[in-house]
Amino acid sequence: MLLLGPALVILSRDTGVTLLRLLPGVVLPVSGLAKAKTALELIGLGGLLLGLGLAGGTAGDGPGGLIWISAAAVMVAALLSAMTGWTYLCAYRTWRASDGRR
Numbered sequence: 811m812l813l814l815g816p817a818l819v820i821l822s823r824d825t826g827v828t829l830l831r832l833l834p835g836v837v838l839p840v841s842g843l844a845k846a847k848t849a850l851e852l853i854g855l856g857g858l859l860l861g862l863g864l865a866g867g868t869a870g871d872g873p874g875g876l877i878w879i880s881a882a883a884v885m886v887a888a889l890l891s892a893m894t895g896w897t898y899l900c901a902y903r904t905w906r907a908s909d910g911r912r
Contacts, residue, residue, distance in 0.1 A: 813881060816888030820851065823895035830902050837905075838898050847890035854883030 831838055857880025861873045 813884055816885050819888040820884075820891045823891040826895060827898050830898060836902065838901055841894060841897065843890055843897070844894045847887050847894055850883045850887035850890065854880045854887055856880075857883065 827838065830836055857876055861877040861880060864873050864876075
């Protein structure tokens with residue numbers, strides 16, 4: 811339950827950016843911050859899966875440090891998701907205000 815909020819932020823941002831990129835003529839280049847977000851997501855989720863696998867599927871036993879560090883990585887990724895999502899939305903609004911022409 812601890813990661814439900816961050817997961818919803820990440821899923822919402824990724825869905826929104828994907829939908830914006832599907833619009834005809836819209837070009838939203840990937841930012842360095844977005845690449846860092848993706849890296850943290852992968853590291854965090856990989857660490858969670860590894861930690862839970864080593865713990866036999868329960869977070870109560872085993873490598874708790876790995877699980878907490880991985881959860882923190884996912885939370886930071888959620889923060890970066892919100893930041894980059896806002897950046898992409900602002901870029902889209904700027905593009906739209908220019909009548910969508912470049």
